[in-house]
Amino acid sequence: MSKFKQISHVIFDMDGVLLDTEPLYTKAIQNIVGRYGKVFTWDLKVKVMGTHRADASKTVVKELDLPITWQEFDQMLQEQYDIVLADPEIFPGARQLVHHLHENKVPISVATSSSLKSFELKTAKHKDFFKLFDHVVCGGSDPEVKKGKPSPDIFLISASRFPDKPKPAECLVVEDAPSGVQAAISAGMQVVMIPDENVPQERRRLATVVVSSIDLIPLEKFGLPPLK
Incomplete structure (x- = not known):
């Protein structure tokens, strides 16, 4: 049995995954x-x-x-x-991956611990990029997110806001932080971790797969079209 399960939706953390913050x-x-x-x-x-x-x-x-x-x-x-935080850059690999998933009609969302005010500050110069996502959940100010990561709330709420409301097992989370990985696992989702090189091995072990760069995610193992 493969440890990878087929998924249909992808949920991205923002800081350290999409933005170099x-x-x-x-x-x-x-x-x-x-x-x-x-x-x-x-x-x-x-x-x-x-x-x-x-x-x-x-x-x-x-x-x-x-x-x-x-x-x-x-x-x-x-x-x-x-x-x-007024002018962070988008990781080049993140731009490529998000455009790829959007073009292939894979539903995608952002689930960030930032407040809406902080999100708007950091993304002010990248509005066109963030329009590619189906929705954004800002856990720092969203009233439905009762507990922050490592609790699973933010990812479960993000899944529920897709129009077709996928089951948690049908969602893949992309994270960099150990607390986010724990939250995704607690939500019943698979998770790709892109850790800082200083994150110790024991803080990586819960992830479904660990990669060094976002453009190295093995999409095809999750049933998604591979990057060209």
Whole structure:
């Protein structure tokens, strides 16, 4: 039996998958914690990758023992985001893959932990690209997303908003963060992981398949037309 199951719909995380934003997030957080003589380490980054901003703010303040409330940190973080996240680039492989799936009439969506405000900031210069998706779920502000990743809410809601409402087993998720991989698995979906090279092996093991670049996803193994 193959571990790969045929799917019909693809759900994409955004940060670190479609948009090259992860280094910008790191810069924004370090700009804040550096004021208190702290360092935003890779181990801490792995804990907050893919989570709601409020959850990330609570974790950073607690882990680094910052002398401010998480709400104060969160406000500073929003100010930093407005500065550093205004112009991220689309990964070239992501542009190619999304156009390929759209042209082959494969239903696709975006499921991001960002709020709608943050999504609009980061995608302002890429509106035509994001019009290719059937819909976008912004977990940071969507009232139906009760819990952030690693809970499965965002992916289950994204699946439910396709017109034909596919079953979870019919959906493939594309993620970079361990918390997102866990969320997809908990939703009953298969998941392709494109991890940062620093993500340890044990944080990759839940993924259906791990690839180093988005254009290396073995589409045909999931019953999708292969990239030319």
